[in-house]
Amino acid sequence: MPTTEELRRTRWTQAGQDALFLITGLPLWLGAMVMLTVWSKPLQDVQFLGAGLGDGDIVVRFALSVMVIVALMLTIAPILTGWQRRRFRGMAGIEILEVETPRIYKRQVRAALRSEALRRQVVYHLLAGPLIGVALAIMGFAIGISVFLVFQIPQHMLGIGRYQPDFRGQKLFAQVFSLLVSVVTAYFAPFLLRLLTRADETAARRLLGPNETVVLAHRVQTLSESRAAAIEAADAERRRIERDLHDGAQQRLMSLAVHLGIARKTLKDVEQVPPEAMAVIIDAHEQVKEAMAEIRNLVRGLHPAVLDDRGLDAALSGVAARSAVPVRLTVGSTGPLSASVETVAYFVVSEALANVVKHSHAKQAEVDVERRDGLLLIRVGDDGVGGADAQGGTGLTGLAQRVASVDGRLRLTSPSGGPTVLTAELPCGA
Amino acid sequence: MRVVIADDSVLIRAGVVRVLELAGHEVVAETGDGTALLAAVERHRPDAVVADVRMPPTFKDEGIVAAVRIRERWPETAVLVLSQFVEERYATDLLARDTARVGYLLKDRVADIDSFIEALERVAAGGTALDPEVVAQLLVRRPADPLDRLTPRERDVLALMAEGRANTAIATVLAVSESAVGKHINNIFMKLDLQPDDLGHRRVLAVLRYLAA
CATH class of the missing domain: 3.30.565.10 (Histidine kinase-like ATPase, C-terminal domain)
Known part of the structure; x- marks a missing residue:
């Protein structure tokens, strides 16, 4: 059982990891938005896109812009996904399975437009990711304010800050309330960070990873491979037992049977041998031959060399x-x-x-x-x-x-x- | 009789050597694999070879391969193959050319000293020795053919013929008179459509028909 102290320490370590993981996501989420805005803007404006169109052809202009944005998004989505996958593996140890998607620059335009996987990726990069980013930003802002307040309030109270203390009313109440909010925020920060990390992980698995059918197919593949390996191992074991018996017990039994056979033959015509002793030898000889037959049948059922x-x-x-x-x-x-x-x-x-x-x-x-x-x-x-x-x-x-x-x-x-x-x-x- | 033996197990070699020497035969060479066996046969030109099937390097059918080679190159050398398991497929390989001077027995049979020596001497004298278990394996594969017309007793007789036994021995094993055995054999020849020319030749043909079907 971990002590309370240990629990607290793990909670804060976890919070640190989560924060780091989420922060590394920010440039990627922002990047998607920024790239889209920056790249699509000049393309919409260039002359040839609007050539021969009057200012009134707003619908055509809009349609062209949409096309450019879609094309851009479909192009950068797989690249961003690759980076995100690396981020998940490197920062959180989470493996997002790779999905083969059509690439526009390989002239697989039609396939790219139809690709369900690409659509899901775009949703992650433009919607899910940025939303988590925004949530993170709000949280960061709240924590920032709380830190600021924690440093400000004592100054207020001591009267050494820029603001004069005001013991008469609402201002003090507001300050105390802020302090309270900041403490609560700081206390709950680890949980919120965990929540956001989980949300990001779930979104990434659902949107960046393969869909359920593919995951199931992958699982079936893995299972049948492991089943084949298990059977292979069992068969190898049977072969090994067969070989061990062949090289060991069977040879010893045969040697024993031969020696008893020799004894039986050489003593057969010797008159001094007590009949009881002879009977024992004969009995042993017959028994060892039966044992050989039994072991042979057993081994034959295991895995015959033939x-x-x-x-x-x-x-x-x-x-x-x-x-x-x-x-x-x-x-x-x-x-x-x-x-x-x-x-x-x-x-x-x-x-x-x-x-x-x-x-x-x-x-x-x-x-x-x-x-x-x-x-x-x-x-x-x-x-x-x-x-x-x-x-x-x-x-x-x-x-x-x-x-x-x-x-x-x-x-x-x-x-x-x-x-x-x-x-x-x-x-x-x- | 001068004998070369081949078995990768020292224990089993020692046992076979004892049995052979007890019967007054001379073991001129002991080898542990197929290549060494062929070399020893080349050098010593023995009357008979007693060889194991599973030997180095692959532990599969080295003994059978070597035996077939010996039967091709030195047909006057009798070959008796011993194995922990007998397989009709190996027997078919061994008997592919003819059924003279060849034997294929379970190693268990060595323990019955007298009948083992008898089998070896029979093989060396130009006969055949097939393990009853091999014969049983061949019997389970009988498709509908002339052999189906044989009565169970005639099948027993034919199986013993395939093991290379003479009429007297067959009579002893089945506990019938020798003339009864002769009658069964004539019936077998008739049912297998073998014309009455040379008796020994017909016998080989019957056995071959039986083995090859």
Whole structure:
């Protein structure tokens, strides 16, 4: 918990920062107004603009002036916006996202006139900004007066100033009232500065930054990038585990199995070996072989090396052959697929077959994979009892998430009594 | 028999060496990657090679690539490929030219000393040794073709033929008489439309049909 003292200090530090930030805005807001006035004035007056027009053609003159002003404003708005963006980043640490706007000097006149972003920028530079500037100026003026009064009043009271003290009436009242106002103003200055800073920030975000659609699009982009990165990381992790098991546990188990095998073979015909000891060796040998098979199946489900090496088609043979329910596998021509689509597709088949084995009581399963109209279609069907619930098993939920990670769709039809058909559609480019 | 072995794991190499020496074979060279394996085969001209699939530098299919190379350059050398995982795609690569003097087994099988040695000797004698798991992988991809006409028992027999077993061995595995195996094989030849000329030739054709379909 910050103490009152600390709070006060932060409040004044903040007020200082806000004041500095707002003051740096002044030249830019003023600049826009000044540039507009200064530049448009001589242009309106030059001869060719009014050539052949009498003094009476006030409408035409006015129209020309408006055109010049609009053109000028559209030209300088992006430049001012750039400066403002730098100001927000540098002085307040606020990032105003950049918007690509058409430039008049690049002959993109029509686009510039239609540009909604440019219109918003003009509103900021000519309206929102100057308004905040004016508010700031009024506040500065009030504070200035208050400071002036704080120094003046004691002099009045002591009678050493230019004015003679007047203890008789209204003047004293006015002075005391001014003092009161100045104290109140000074006290509330930090809040007002904060308020103005917030107002400026909000205006800049709304008017100088991209509009909501663009912001949302940007957000979607960021989210899908981070989602892809998360999935990429998970896949890399699976590969790493596969490699670690391959280089570690699997080799040790194999070495162990070979040694037990040698022991079993060499001791088989030796008569002195107690039958119990022999039985233990045989048992250990069988168990370690089972452990090897189990670990192999586990690793096969993670991320088979052959998937990277020879692609989805090749990798599916292993997963189909491993299934306890007989599988008929048909893979059409899939063409080149991205690694992420291949990984998800492999995962879909692997998980779907695991579910068939666990829940369906099926005698036969079929896996069909083909590419059609930019979609990789995966169909896993079985002749089991049906009644599978897409919401029920965690396996299916995980599967749906994996499929969604590549913007794919997962469908399950499983009437009670069967058959169960799981379909996944993965977008894979045209 | 003189054997060259290739595996990047010292642990596994040691195990394989022990098993081979126990069976009275001589390990003339141990190597850790595909390039070294080819050099060792060039130098020692062994009777057989026992090679791992995943080896440096890429840890992908170096062993398969080296095995295919060895089968091309030194066809008299038998090649037995061992792997933590078997893949039908690698098997197809290995068997692309012919099914003689080649084997592809899970490393697990080394632990069954007798049948491993039997498989190696069978390969060295000109036969084939395919892991049942590879055969299972090939089986899941059967489209509607003549093989569908085979009865389950005939499929078992054909799978064992593809593993490179002789009729006697098939009879033992399936616990039937050798004449019954012969009858099944004749049915297989008939259903696959293989004309009765050379018996051994038909056998290879049946297996190839089975593997390539």
